[in-house]
Amino acid sequence: MSAPPATRVIKAQAAKDGAPEGGATAALAARVLAAGGLVAFPTETVYGLGADATNAEAVARLYEAKGRPSFNPLIAHVTDAAAARALARLDPAAERLAAAFWPGPLTLVLPRRSDCPVAELATAGLDTIAVRVPSHPVARDILAAVGRPLVAPSANRSGHVSPTTAQHVLADLRGRIEFDGGSTPMGLESTIVACLDAAVLLRPGALPRAQIERVVDLGEPPSAHTDAAPVAPGQLASHYAPRARLRLHAQNVQTGEALLAFGPVAAEGAERAALVLNLSTRGDLIEAAANLFSHLRALDAAGAATIAVMPVPHAGLGEAINDRLARAAAPRA
Ligand code: AMP
Ligand code: MG
Numbered sequence: 001m002s003a004p005p006a007t008r009v010i011k012a013q014a015a016k017d018g019a020p021e022g023g024a025t026a027a028l029a030a031r032v033l034a035a036g037g038l039v040a041f042p043t044e045t046v047y048g049l050g051a052d053a054t055n056a057e058a059v060a061r062l063y064e065a066k067g068r069p070s071f072n073p074l075i076a077h078v079t080d081a082a083a084a085r086a087l088a089r090l091d092p093a094a095e096r097l098a099a100a101f102w103p104g105p106l107t108l109v110l111p112r113r114s115d116c117p118v119a120e121l122a123t124a125g126l127d128t129i130a131v132r133v134p135s136h137p138v139a140r141d142i143l144a145a146v147g148r149p150l151v152a153p154s155a156n157r158s159g160h161v162s163p164t165t166a167q168h169v170l171a172d173l174r175g176r177i178e179f180d181g182g183s184t185p186m187g188l189e190s191t192i193v194a195c196l197d198a199a200v201l202l203r204p205g206a207l208p209r210a211q212i213e214r215v216v217d218l219g220e221p222p223s224a225h226t227d228a229a230p231v232a233p234g235q236l237a238s239h240y241a242p243r244a245r246l247r248l249h250a251q252n253v254q255t256g257e258a259l260l261a262f263g264p265v266a267a268e269g270a271e272r273a274a275l276v277l278n279l280s281t282r283g284d285l286i287e288a289a290a291n292l293f294s295h296l297r298a299l300d301a302a303g304a305a306t307i308a309v310m311p312v313p314h315a316g317l318g319e320a321i322n323d324r325l326a327r328a329a330a331p332r333a
Pocket of ligand 2: 153154162
């Protein structure tokens with residue numbers, strides 16, 4: 001893994017504001033992003049912390065920068081509906097919503113295409129993907145310059161409020177890469193609508209429900225979302241669930257088990273494993289996070305009934321990795 005690029009603070013103006021440096025700063029941001037770095041930039045909702053959605057290690061660094069204790073699926077930002085169709089399948093309701101509200105503060109949760117280039121970590125291993133086309137000129141310039149989807153959750157440390165000015169981003173994430181484009185016009189997150197079976201409102205946001213209902217009928221959210229206790233945004237997506245059983249903190253490998261290793265393979269009887277994949281042979285938690293969902297999926301696809309998982313330390317991204325492993329191991333109804 002190459003070292004992340006050095007920290008840079010970039011003063012940006014949108015190219016369309018007539019600032020000659022607009023295009024140049026977008027190009028600089030795009031170079032940082034294409035090299036796996038992080039760039040904070042304004043969207044019409046709040047400041048996003050951007051990373052190349054197709055680069056699993058960049059996405060892992062983004063989770064680390066935010067200090068999230070778990071991997072929530074992230075929104076892929078793209079330039080237009082055509083770019084969204086390369087990631088996901090849009091049903092007729094989704095097409096109508098895209099035509100009516102993109103670019104703008106509407107996120108659609110859609111079935112992920114099998115050839116979708118977005119890293120599994122970015123969608124937390126799910127078969128669905130959240131996609132949005134932002135309207136903010138700075139975000140659009142950067143997306144056009146980088147030419148690939150960007151994940152861009154709010155540019156704040158986990159648990160802090162979403163930033164609506166570059167000063168907020170600096171206060172929270174000083175020492176990372178920033179992209180200063182003034183304050184964000186809306187200051188509220190995007191509205192999220194799932195277009196899977198029926199169109200369902202998953203998160204209220206900057207685009208009002210009434211406007212959406214002029215374009216599509218909104219169905220009842222799945223029962224999990226209508227429980228008396230409101231569901232927090234980060235919990236809206238169901239969790240990735242492998243078919244195989246997971247045996248955590250494994251110190252040994254039983255015959256027929258697959259092994260998900262971390263660091264030097266110390267598990268006793270590892271030679272008995274039907275298949276071994278290592279999250280990071282050198283014990284690097286960013287590399288491990290980048291590999292987590294794709295390795296789980298590959299071991300699951302290989303058909304072992306049980307996946308033995310070596311212990312992963314709790315420090316840094318280890319907390320989020322252990323959180324997802326525990327969820328994937330939890331018995332299911
Ligand atoms: P934000 O912090 O504004 O980037 O919002 C991300 C939100 O999108 C989180 O609340 C996620 O739960 C939600 N989200 C992202 N991907 C999915 C998905 N595939 N299914 C359901 N919700 C999703
Ligand atoms: Mg947030």
